[in-house]
Amino acid sequence: MTAAGNDQASRPVGRRLERAGIRDVAAAAGVSITTVSDALNGKGRLPDATRRHVREVADRLGYRPSAAARTLRTGRSGLIGLTVTTYGEEPFTFTEFAYFAEMARAATSAALARGYALVILPASSRHDVWANVALDGTVVIDPSDQDPLVSELVRQGVPVVSDGRPAGSLPVHAWVDNDHEEAVLSILDHLSAAGARRIGLLTGTSTDTYTKLSTTAYLEWCERVGQEPVYEAYPAHDPCAGAVAADRLLSRPDRPDAVYGLFDPNGTDLLAAARRYGLRVPDDLLLVCCSESGGYAGTDPPITTLSLQPRRIGTAVVQLLIDAIEGVGPAHPVQQVMPTELIIRASSQRRPHRTTVSPPRGPGRGQG
Amino acid sequence: MTAAGNDQASRPVGRRLERAGIRDVAAAAGVSITTVSDALNGKGRLPDATRRHVREVADRLGYRPSAAARTLRTGRSGLIGLTVTTYGEEPFTFTEFAYFAEMARAATSAALARGYALVILPASSRHDVWANVALDGTVVIDPSDQDPLVSELVRQGVPVVSDGRPAGSLPVHAWVDNDHEEAVLSILDHLSAAGARRIGLLTGTSTDTYTKLSTTAYLEWCERVGQEPVYEAYPAHDPCAGAVAADRLLSRPDRPDAVYGLFDPNGTDLLAAARRYGLRVPDDLLLVCCSESGGYAGTDPPITTLSLQPRRIGTAVVQLLIDAIEGVGPAHPVQQVMPTELIIRASSQRRPHRTTVSPPRGPGRGQG
DNA sequence: GGCCCCTGCTGAACGGTTTCTGCAAGATCT
DNA sequence: AGATCTTGCAGAAACCGTTCAGCAGGGGCC
16 A cells, blocks of 8 residues: 555655654755755855755755754753752752852853853752763852762763862863862951951851862961861751851851851841840951852841852853864863952941040840 | 884875874784674673773773764764854943853753763854854854854754743744743732832843843733833843943933842942932842842842842753754653742832831731 | 765764664463 | 463664765966
8 A cells, every 4th residue: 555656756655744844845955964964064065056056945945954953962061950959849049049040140141152052950960961961161159079970971071170179189171160268368358457356257058169279278377377266067958957057156256347258148147146146247247258149239238248259150151062073172181279358348447536435245135 | 115014004004193093902802893882882792801901901091082973873972052242342231240150150060961062162163163062052142133053053953942931033942041020020929028019121122032022021011001111121231331321220210119120230320320310229120130240139228139040941951952963852842931039139129117116017028 | 097086975983872663481270 | 382462672773964075177387
């Protein structure tokens, strides 16, 4: 059956009308598929007339090359992964949401500008989705040495660039990070210059390089200037713990007269704690925290923040990754250190003394 | 040449050592590639022993199926697109950054939870990247009728779900939106209840449905309660224009004693403008704005905000999209209207006059 | 005139998986 | 014992571009 004499096409008669393939275009244009491919991709040796003709026929048929087929053949998907640590169900940690959002936005832009699209993936390499998406390369934010994600990717030959120094000896192709020591030192100096005598630190208990480097820099600074360290550490992924730690820090007998908080919500938490203890900011307590949130421009008082410049980081990371994918740039690992920006607001500057008389206050005064 | 007697494999001798393919696994396990595929995907009729054996060999060889090949064969990539309007170079509009960030985050989570990954794409369908990525479906935020993106996607058979009612008669498979009329009315009622006599609106000049619906609802409310409309419209994508418009609104001869701002930065802008004109908030001016930014909890005073609940929207949109992709759920277009949330803070509540002796309290007063 | 090169185009292999069809051998039933 | 069913597995097509190798014909060169 179906042996009816229509010998015009060797393709099955009942072919689905779904989408035009390159073979359909070739047939309609009266050329070979090679010619179609070359014409559409600007390759081969073809006169302009042929190119135009093929392009026109392709347009008429609404031809869209199959990305999957192209990826399979060329080994390039045009996709780069962005993987972020996951606590619970949500990607992005709560405490560093603004950072990740900005960084991801910049990374997306940078990727798009170079013709790549960005896919957001969970940090656990065990998630199914990793197996189902063809990646040309991956950006890993704060890679941990726990998860074998990076090693696994590298083993598969996928270029990996990390935001943050890789822990241990992870074989990333490049990394980008801030100069955290320098940042902490500049803040401590800034606070000292504003009149701080005892600077406290609100830090984290986790072992990521950001926390470690910052804390170490603080301790070294204390040693150098001869100040006793005054700090509280808490699990940074727990938003409530931050408020408690801020409270602890300000209720200590050796209460600091200036505090730097390493995490985004610390500003709010410290402000609230200061209010509880009747401390005026900046008169009784100078405040700086690391944050990308613009909200600290509108608090009372506005809080000085350290920006890690996630936009720059996201852009740089993607550039390095795509360079690695495309084989341009140096073959050896690249390490790029980016500056931070201290946005100075009222909370870290002593007011010109208007009322002078402000006796030392005891702790535990309500919201007078 | 190379005719040396090793007839063990018909594959070329110098095969690259790159990655093990399904054929390698089949050869190593002494079975056919069909058996490998079935064993690994839990299909076919195979005894457990064979399944285990194949799995073990695959593990030993570090076999990872090629996502590209699978996509080519099955027509499923496991990728869904999220496309956002682009102003200039950055994806996400500046004014609604927090909204998009939260929405994208929720969408990413929801997609991941169902085994899909999310790709962020530019709103212009002309961008090359659209042709290079195989999408199972797309979420479009605030689709405009200018860009033929949606029609083009639908023509290609790609399911499309939109966040925001589609303008014109775009053939989306489903949409999700807030009940903007209801939201505006509830805010106006809230402000009235707080003592507002003349409520102003800070709105936009663009023609998207959010702006249109909200403005219309305001005008109708004014007509119903017999208030003369007092509003200023400005191009919402221009951050400076917002500050100017806020200033204009508060400098009018018929100055409102309460204002609702449709866009995220309006709260800050109105607060600054109020300060310039010596207006105390909430005593002289009640303020509400639509925002997802947590920063308004920390301003002085804290500002009441309307949240569009981008998390819910992002989740819902992705669920609908994946339902459409997988063919579950209703075949006909779905329209889902989500509630908003009014987060009441000091800026929209007349302060209880503390200096006076507290009058008899009515029911439902706050935390006494 | 013979040789070589250049132009314009084509055939066919290739990439790696999924899946339909089908076959042989053993088990079960009558 | 023969018919039928089930089990366990294999062969090969299909998915759809890209690209290597090469062919025919025309022109230029010595």
